[in-house]
Amino acid sequence: MSISDHLPEHIRELTERYAGETVALRRHLHQYPELSFEEHETAAFICERLDELGIPYQSGVAGTGVIAELQGDADAAPGAGKAGAAKVVALRADIDALPIQEPAGLPFCSQRPGVMHACGHDIHSAALLGAGHILQTLRTQFAGTVRLLFQPAEERIPGGALGMIQAGALRNPSVSSVIGEHVNPDLPVGKVAFHSGFFMASVDDVYITVRGRGGHAAKPHQNIDPVIISAHLLSSLQQIVSRSADPLVPSVLSFGRVIADGAHNVIPNEVRIEGTFRTTDDTWRYEAHEQIRRIASSTATSMGGEADVEIRVGYPSVVNEPGLTERLRCAAVEYLGQDQVVDTPPAMWAEDFAYYGREAPACFYNLGVGTPGVDNAPVHSPSFQAEESCIALASGLLSYLALTELS
Ligand code: NI
Numbered sequence: 001m002s003i004s005d006h007l008p009e010h011i012r013e014l015t016e017r018y019a020g021e022t023v024a025l026r027r028h029l030h031q032y033p034e035l036s037f038e039e040h041e042t043a044a045f046i047c048e049r050l051d052e053l054g055i056p057y058q059s060g061v062a063g064t065g066v067i068a069e070l071q072g073d074a075d076a077a078p079g080a081g082k083a084g085a086a087k088v089v090a091l092r093a094d095i096d097a098l099p100i101q102e103p104a105g106l107p108f109c110s111q112r113p114g115v116m117h118a119c120g121h122d123i124h125s126a127a128l129l130g131a132g133h134i135l136q137t138l139r140t141q142f143a144g145t146v147r148l149l150f151q152p153a154e155e156r157i158p159g160g161a162l163g164m165i166q167a168g169a170l171r172n173p174s175v176s177s178v179i180g181e182h183v184n185p186d187l188p189v190g191k192v193a194f195h196s197g198f199f200m201a202s203v204d205d206v207y208i209t210v211r212g213r214g215g216h217a218a219k220p221h222q223n224i225d226p227v228i229i230s231a232h233l234l235s236s237l238q239q240i241v242s243r244s245a246d247p248l249v250p251s252v253l254s255f256g257r258v259i260a261d262g263a264h265n266v267i268p269n270e271v272r273i274e275g276t277f278r279t280t281d282d283t284w285r286y287e288a289h290e291q292i293r294r295i296a297s298s299t300a301t302s303m304g305g306e307a308d309v310e311i312r313v314g315y316p317s318v319v320n321e322p323g324l325t326e327r328l329r330c331a332a333v334e335y336l337g338q339d340q341v342v343d344t345p346p347a348m349w350a351e352d353f354a355y356y357g358r359e360a361p362a363c364f365y366n367l368g369v370g371t372p373g374v375d376n377a378p379v380h381s382p383s384f385q386a387e388e389s390c391i392a393l394a395s396g397l398l399s400y401l402a403l404t405e406l407s
Contacts, residue, residue: 007141008335008400014134015396021133022391025049026126027108033097033117036153037160039064042095042125046150049129053136055148062163064095066150070135072406074143087144088173089405090360091131091398092161092180092353093124094154100382119379120183120369123391125150127181127367130395135402144406147175151352157205157314159352170359177324177405178362180353181394184344185376187368189387192332192397193344194365196325200318201250201278202285203350204311208233208296212305214262214269223267224304227260230271233299233307234258240291245284252278252348253292278348280317318354321361324405328363331404335397367394 034042043064050057050068057068102109102116110116117123128148135146149169153160170178187193210233212226234255245251255275262268277292279285293309300307332341344366356362369386370376377383 007403010138011134011335011396011399014137015130015392018130018133018395019392022126022130022395023388025129026122026388026391029122029125030117031108031111033110033112033115033122035099035115036096036156037063039095039152043150043152046095046125046129050132053133055132055136061167061169062152062160064152065160065164065167067164067169068132068148068150070132070139070146070148072142072144072146073139074141086173087406088147088175089144089402090147090149090170090175090178090356091128091402092149092151092178092356093128094121094151094160095125096121096153096155096160098155098380100380103382106385116382118381118384119155120384120386121154123183123367123369123386123394124181127391127394127398130391131398131402134395134399138399138403142403142406146402146406154352157312159315159355161352161355165355165359170356175360178356178360179328179398179401179405180356180362180364181367181398182351182364183369183379183386183390184366185370185378185384185386187342187344187366188370188372189368189390190336190393191340191342191368192336192365193342193368194320194325194329194332194363195344195346196320196322198280198317199320199346199364200351200354201252201280201348202282202317202354203314204277204285204289205314206253206255206275206277206292207310207312208273209308210271210273210300210305211307212267212269214267217262217265217267220267225267226269226271226305227262227267229300229303229305229307230258230260230273232303233296234273236295236299237292240288240295244291245279245288249279249281249284250348251284251288252276277311278350282316315350315352316354316358318351318364319357320363321357324361325363327404328365328401331401332397335400336393
């Protein structure tokens with residue numbers, strides 16, 4: 001296909017024309033959030049919209065996922081090239097929400113107690129539907145296929161991406177690239193940020209049960225105190241990141257939950273500890289798991305207790321394919337302007353988008369949703385909010401990126 005010089009302008013016009021409906025889609029999704037792997041109404045809503053747009057899809061993928069297929073029809077446009085005819089570009093949005101109570105205030109506040117779109121997946125989904133509308137309108141102007149992946153359960157291990165891939169999301173025919181985005185409240189609305197290469201960490205959940213022998217706090221010599229064992233263990237485990245990890249390989253071991261359910265005068269029988277291990281190197285990742293097990297066990301044994309360690313292996317690291325990332329960055333500059341496209345450093349967040357990158361060239365970028373000049377609340381916070389103008393921008397940008405990749 002030949003991407004006309006007017007394409008960015010044309011897409012911006014469509015974006016503006018559809019902005020009202022895209023925002024309405026987001027507000028509906030925001031009002032009716034659903035937790036990971038329970039996104040039945042969300043999926044039904046997405047399918048209803050795809051029906052209205054006349055875009056064919058398959059639902060029930062990996063449980064509650066939806067895969068839509070948008071076929072370019074450049075035959076109808078004489079003069080349009082066929083270069084992209086065999087190509088398939090996948091655009092991915094995650095659709096699940098979080099177990100967070102949204103405070104009252106927004107006119108389209110969550111109607112489901114204890115569930116909130118606090119990670120912006122409502123924005124990702126609405127923007128992808130918006131891109132579907134734009135691309136459907138433009139379908140006589142491109143050849144090739146844009147596959148829309150509405151993926152369930154990004155927030156909960158094992159995630160929905162693996163199931164989507166196993167169900168064939170990237171095959172028949174195979175995709176040439178996968179593009180995904182995530183809202184970032186630290187980035188002002190209007191801007192997007194890219195990073196080539198390693199972008200996000202692998203993540204594994206660590207669960208440790210320290211067993212001792214509880215009893216009266218006044219007679220510690222007759223008990224085996226799992227609280228003191230846990231205190232030693234938490235300190236000892238930090239030598240994994242400070243002494244065992246290669247200083248040039250980022251590693252994080254954080255424990256956010258320590259439950260010693262005794263009392264001021266009762267030593268409990270056991271302590272439950274929960275944490276997260278994140279790194280960027282796969283070999284070191286599994287070595288570190290062994291070290292966590294060994295140190296926990298030997299520390300507890302040396303003090304007369306026991307430690308059971310369970311490590312739930314989560315997502316691999318997100319690596320943005322350099323060639324694709326560079327092409328998308330250039331396309332974003334064409335669409336948004338030089339000043340609006342920035343570089344962002346990698347971080348120890350995690351994302352199951354990582355799995356797509358293991359199968360095909362993939363790029364995950366950040367979408368600015370922050371109010372300029374304000375200390376914006378982070379994602380996963382009940383105070384998280386987004387500037388809604390990001391949605392139209394995101395749907396236009398996704399469309400443009402897909403079409404440049406097909407060209
Ligand atoms: Ni998220």
